Amino acid sequence: MRSNMVKENKIFTIVILAIFISMFTVHSSYGNSAEPPSILIIVPNAPDDLEISVGTGDAFTEARETNKLIETHYTFYSREIRMVSDYTFTISTGNINYEIALEKPLKLYNNIYTLDLDAQTLTPGKLLSRSILLVSMRIILTLIIEGILFWQFGFRNKESWIAFLMINLVTQGALNIWINGFPPAQSYLVFSLIFAEIIIVIVEILSFLILVKEHSGPRKVSYALVANVLSLIAGGYIITMLPI
Structure with a gap:
């Protein structure tokens, strides 16, 4: 036995x-498969009016939003940001408006960040x-x-x-x-x-x-x-x- x-x-x-x-x-x-995003920003409990764009002056692109119940994804595809001279992100919600700059070069695809709205920081990867x-x-x-x-x-x-x-x-x-x-x-x-x-x-x-x-x-x-x-x-x- x-x-x-x-x-x-x-x-x-x-x-x-x-x-x-x-x-x-x-x-x-x-x-x-579909083109993966070049940059994806995760925002937990994002407010409805939150907007994120990248670039400065006339060369800027607004992120595409995807709601995932407990968080929102803001994505930028390489074809859309090809002409962006620098990775300066503008975050706007309510009366709050600030910028966060990232250093280049980034990977071609799947650059993932998590945005802390209160601390005004972008952290690489998923928490x-x-x-x-x-x-x-x-x-x-x-x-x-x-x-x-x-x-x-x-x-x-x-x-x-x-x-x-x-x-x-x-x-x-x-x-x-x-x-x-x-x-x-x-x-x-x-x-x-x-x-x-x-x-x-x-x-x-x-x-x-x-x-x-x-x-x-x-x-x-x-x-x-x-x-x-x-x-x-x-x-x-x-x-x-x-x-x-």
Whole structure:
């Protein structure tokens, strides 16, 4: 009996390592994709009248706005700012108006900054607090959806629920940390998400068969398939509404 448990634990460890290796070695293809923004500025809880432009004098360009519920993205594309002589950003909202200058040269694409309106600063990249919040939100929502379904499939034992939490925290944690590594304006993330979900389905089927002793194998396989289809649908909707 003990040897069987050791063997199962080894298999589970190998499976978990496989998902990490697979997910963190996936390279996104940008062939035929929309042009990524040259500069993207994240503004948490941006006021409705906020405007951001770049350049001075006659050579300036206003940012395109994309609302993502808890934040707004202000984007500049390379073709639109090609004639801009310097990267001086003008931020205007209400009675507040100020400028922030960035040094050139920047990368051709995906220069990401976070604007602190009060401190009047542009910080390179995405804030760690933002990433933690978004990853946590997506994991919690997934646990709720798949937990309700887990109950509907008749799983009641405490040991089954411990296994459910352990499996999903590992798989969904890895998935959402991986998603967090994408630029906020990634247009084709949903296709990468489908590929990742296929890997997760395989991992979760094997994990539930090994770790959950309650009910038959076909029921556990059916649950894993249905749960991940629902998660994929929900996840695809979420990434169109919430920021990445």
